[in-house]
Amino acid sequence: MTTTLTINGTRHSVDLPDDLPLLWVLRDEIGLTGTKYGCGVAACGACTVHIDGEAVRSCQVALSDVWGDVTTIEGHGTPDALSALQQAWIDHQVAQCGYCQSGQIMQAAALLAQAPSPTDAEIDEAMQGNLCRCGTYPRIRAAIHSAAKAMEG
Missing domain, CATH: 1.10.150.120 ([2Fe-2S]-binding domain)
Known part of the structure; x- marks a missing residue:
């Protein structure tokens, strides 16, 4: 199923299974590898991103459950303009x-x-x-x- 996401202010359309964790969409499909895989069960926090400003564990959020704009570490600051x-x-x-x-x-x-x-x-x-x-x-x-x-x- 095709899903459109806004990630770090950029719209992306992906044709992936609805149950694919957001973590793998970010890393494997979009190429944003700053978000890390740690445990896969939301116990370590390495995969934390924001959805509409709320911190979530992307390893446990299915693609179909993304409810708003996603911000990853790549969207939090840049090498030239650190947060x-x-x-x-x-x-x-x-x-x-x-x-x-x-x-x-x-x-x-x-x-x-x-x-x-x-x-x-x-x-x-x-x-x-x-x-x-x-x-x-x-x-x-x-x-x-x-x-x-x-x-x-």
């Missing part, structure tokens, strides 16, 4: 292996959209479903606080 979160990630040296970071940033962006000055507890609650095997959680929290301050002005 406040991306700059904070660099400033705080968050990434080690980096595999989970696109999902972490997308989850953090959804948090900051809802809570522009989050507390540590709010950050911990929002980010608890995003796993980092390198254990950079204190740096993630610090980067979110820095991005929140940068976004205030």
Whole structure:
């Protein structure tokens, strides 16, 4: 079945099975490989993208269930124009292996959209479903606080 999606502001038409997870549409059909496959059961957060600003696990959203505009890490900022979160990630040296970071940033962006000055507890609650095997959680929290301050002005 042909489905039309808006991804990072660009419309894409795909002829794929309705039950194909959005993750594979993004990676294999559209070529946006910043969204990562981690577990396939929505337990790790590596595949986090936004649909109409809501953070979702793309490994568990079927193509037929996409209800709005999709934003991936590629649509969150560019190498020439980093978002406040991306700059904070660099400033705080968050990434080690980096595999989970696109999902972490997308989850953090959804948090900051809802809570522009989050507390540590709010950050911990929002980010608890995003796993980092390198254990950079204190740096993630610090980067979110820095991005929140940068976004205030």
